[in-house]
Amino acid sequence: xxxxxxxxxxxxxxxxxxxxxxxxxxxxxxxxxxxxxxxxxxxxxxxxxxxxxxxxxxxxxxxxxxxxxxxxxxxxxxxxxxxxxxxxxxxxxxxxxxxxxxxxxxxxxxxxxxxxxxxxxxxxxxxxxxxxxxxxxxxxxxxxxxxxxxxxxxxxxxxxxxxxxxxxxxxxxxxxxxxxxxxxxxxxxxxxxxxxxxxxxxxxxxxxxxxxxxxxxxxxxxxxxxxxxxxxxxxxxxxxxxxxxxxx
Amino acid sequence: xxxxxxxxxxxxxxxxxxxxxxxxxxxxxxxxxxxxxxxxxxxxxxxxxxxxxxxxxxxxxxxxxxxxxxxxxxxxxxxxxxxxxxxxxxxxxxxxxxxxxxxxxxxxxxxxxxxxxxxxxxxxxxxxxxxxxxxxxxxxxxxxxxxxxxxxxxxxxxxxxxxxxxxxxxxxxxxxxxxxxxxxxxxxxxxxxxxxxxxxxxxxxxxxxxxxxxxxxxxxxxxxxxxxxxxxxxxxxxxxxxxxxxxxxxxxxxxxxxxxxxxxxxxxxxxxxxxxxxxxxxxxxxxxxxxxxxxxxxxxxxxxxxxxxxxxxxxxxxxxxxxxxxxxxxxxxxxxxxxxxxxxxxxxxxxxxxxxxxxxxxxxxxxxxxxxxxxxxxxxxxxxxxx
Numbered sequence: 001x002x003x004x005x006x007x008x009x010x011x012x013x014x015x016x017x018x019x020x021x022x023x024x025x026x027x028x029x030x031x032x033x034x035x036x037x038x039x040x041x042x043x044x045x046x047x048x049x050x051x052x053x054x055x056x057x058x059x060x061x062x063x064x065x066x067x068x069x070x071x072x073x074x075x076x077x078x079x080x081x082x083x084x085x086x087x088x089x090x091x092x093x094x095x096x097x098x099x100x101x102x103x104x105x106x107x108x109x110x111x112x113x114x115x116x117x118x119x120x121x122x123x124x125x126x127x128x129x130x131x132x133x134x135x136x137x138x139x140x141x142x143x144x145x146x147x148x149x150x151x152x153x154x155x156x157x158x159x160x161x162x163x164x165x166x167x168x169x170x171x172x173x174x175x176x177x178x179x180x181x182x183x184x185x186x187x188x189x190x191x192x193x194x195x196x197x198x199x200x201x202x203x204x205x206x207x208x209x210x211x212x213x214x215x216x217x218x219x220x221x222x223x224x225x226x227x228x229x230x231x232x233x234x235x236x237x238x239x240x241x242x243x244x245x246x247x248x
Numbered sequence: 249x250x251x252x253x254x255x256x257x258x259x260x261x262x263x264x265x266x267x268x269x270x271x272x273x274x275x276x277x278x279x280x281x282x283x284x285x286x287x288x289x290x291x292x293x294x295x296x297x298x299x300x301x302x303x304x305x306x307x308x309x310x311x312x313x314x315x316x317x318x319x320x321x322x323x324x325x326x327x328x329x330x331x332x333x334x335x336x337x338x339x340x341x342x343x344x345x346x347x348x349x350x351x352x353x354x355x356x357x358x359x360x361x362x363x364x365x366x367x368x369x370x371x372x373x374x375x376x377x378x379x380x381x382x383x384x385x386x387x388x389x390x391x392x393x394x395x396x397x398x399x400x401x402x403x404x405x406x407x408x409x410x411x412x413x414x415x416x417x418x419x420x421x422x423x424x425x426x427x428x429x430x431x432x433x434x435x436x437x438x439x440x441x442x443x444x445x446x447x448x449x450x451x452x453x454x455x456x457x458x459x460x461x462x463x464x465x466x467x468x469x470x471x472x473x474x475x476x477x478x479x480x481x482x483x484x485x486x487x488x489x490x491x492x493x494x495x496x497x498x499x500x501x502x503x504x505x506x507x508x509x510x511x512x513x514x515x516x517x518x519x520x521x522x523x524x525x526x527x528x529x530x531x532x533x534x535x536x537x538x539x540x541x542x543x544x545x546x547x548x549x550x551x552x553x554x555x556x557x558x559x560x561x562x563x564x565x566x567x568x569x570x571x572x573x574x575x576x577x578x579x580x581x582x583x584x585x586x587x588x589x590x591x592x593x594x595x596x597x598x599x600x601x602x603x604x605x606x607x608x609x610x611x612x613x614x615x616x617x618x619x620x621x622x623x624x625x626x627x628x629x630x631x632x633x634x635x
Binding site for chain 2: 187
């Protein structure tokens with residue numbers, strides 16, 4: 001089985017987020033980048049396919065050279081090869097078209113993308129990618145088994161689960177549940193050294209346009225100071241929660 | 249302006265080094281952080297963590313891949329010890345002792361057969377390593393040791409005891425330096441690798457320590473312990489010289505450990521100083537605090553540069569004795585001072601176990617003592633610069 005895992009290069013969840021150029025651009029200054037968590041669950045699931053059933057795993061990212069450490073980490077975790085589409089990831093449609101080109105050129109049976117990236121949270125790419133590659137699509141995927149050409153996928157639905165029978169080629173929008181947090185892997189020293197020798201191919205972007213443009217970003221209002229209420233003063237607490245915090 | 253790279257010195261971690269450091273950090277956050285205070289209070293040596301560290305490749309960092317190790321150099325080694333020590337110095341100390349003393353002694357001075365026999369076990373943490381030079385009455389004056397090995401046919405009979413040995417109880421193999429010649433003769437000592445379970449070899453008392461409490465420190469006792477000549481590392485009479493060379497590298501270890509402690513304490517103090525409000529302002533806005541932080545940051549930076557210079561010399565097989573001693577001495581004194589100031593910045597809370605700095609304060613003191621006191625480092629440095 002040939003698996004393509006789409007990897008977004010996103011800020012660490014503990015990063016302080018700021019915008020520049022009149023709140024139109026994300027400020028990457030001093031920000032640590034990681035593999036998008038939804039993608040990391042998918043990558044780990046791909047490793048299980050590789051180890052238990054045999055699979056060749058390629059990771060792909062659309063981004064500049066600064067995203068290579070993130071791809072290299074995926075190689076250190078155990079992916080066989082990596083592809084970087086040398087273009088800035090501007091909008092969902094653009095990224096999906098780039099990934100579709102890579103997917104078609106490589107002839108993958110299974111494409112694992114994260115449900116959404118935790119930076120811009122667009123959530124558009126997996127669906128578009130499935131359409132562009134004419135593959136089946138399961139979103140919010142929390143469980144996946146593949147036997148031959150048949151796939152059984154479990155989807156999270158509001159308050160429950162749905163099990164879907166489908167066939168390859170398949171695109172999933174994966175998330176936690178594909179594997180658990182405790183299953184995620186830290187690259188070991190051998191993996192890191194081996195990753196240096198694995199192929200990281202840089203491909204130039206396919207001709208594609210953006211369909212959207214971000215014109216402004218706004219941050220949530222900063223957290224206010226903590227108000228302490230004496231345990232004897234329940235009325236004040238209720239009043240504050242009702243009138244000020246407006247949560248009850 | 250374009251800068252000719254040929255005119256530059258590179259102070260950046262490579263992508264690989266950065267990845268190694270991140271892995272060590274994530275490993276420590278997941279496997280060590282949740283248990284730090286429990287292990288400290290109960291003085292428990294958490295052997296399962298070392299087995300996991302073995303899977304990560306942290307137990308044979310410098311051991312070539314052909315012997316089951318990670319085949320990395322000293323810059324990566326510093327990064328690993330530092331990241332682990334930031335979370336728990338005592339685990340950092342045990343990693344340091346395992347890697348740079350026992351394992352490194354066998355790697356550097358063992359013959360091919362010995363390396364094939366022991367290094368794969370040590371590098372994967374199937375076995376934990378100990379190393380013994382110090383005795384009850386001979387610390388800095390190691391040359392005056394009383395433990396002896398006497399040749400008996402093809403074997404050696406060892407009698408005596410080694411003191412303050414990391415992994416003295418849980419170790420599976422110990423490299424010990426014992427006297428085979430005259431007292432005080434630097435060529436009168438020989439190194440042996442002795443496996444646990446060898447008749448006549450046992451562990452004595454486990455020390456109850458101020459800090460570094462999750463790192464086990466105990467006595468090794470030899471009572472007519474018969475060791476085959478095949479366990480001798482290098483030539484008869486070379487043990488002390490070998491030990492000094494092992495300690496050259498060991499100083500980088502303790503320096504890295506010190507650096508991790510200093511960074512851990514500094515980062516905690518920096519965070520606290522921005523959160524703690526007094527007189528209506530965060531205490532970081534008062535010069536009494538901010539100047540302390542400035543000193544801490546500067547001294548940490550200087551320690552780091554000195555240690556990576558020593559690592560660079562070691563990686564390129566050049567003499568590291570002086571710079572290594574400077575790095576160990578400076579970084580260890582800095583970590584004690586930084587840990588002390590970190591407690592001071594925390595005020596009363598720093599004295600409680602609810603904040604991490606009291607532990608850094610206790611753990612830090614080992615660094616100016618272990619593997620050569622600050623005074624001995626001064627002796628080494630002064631002898632070398634006055635040559």
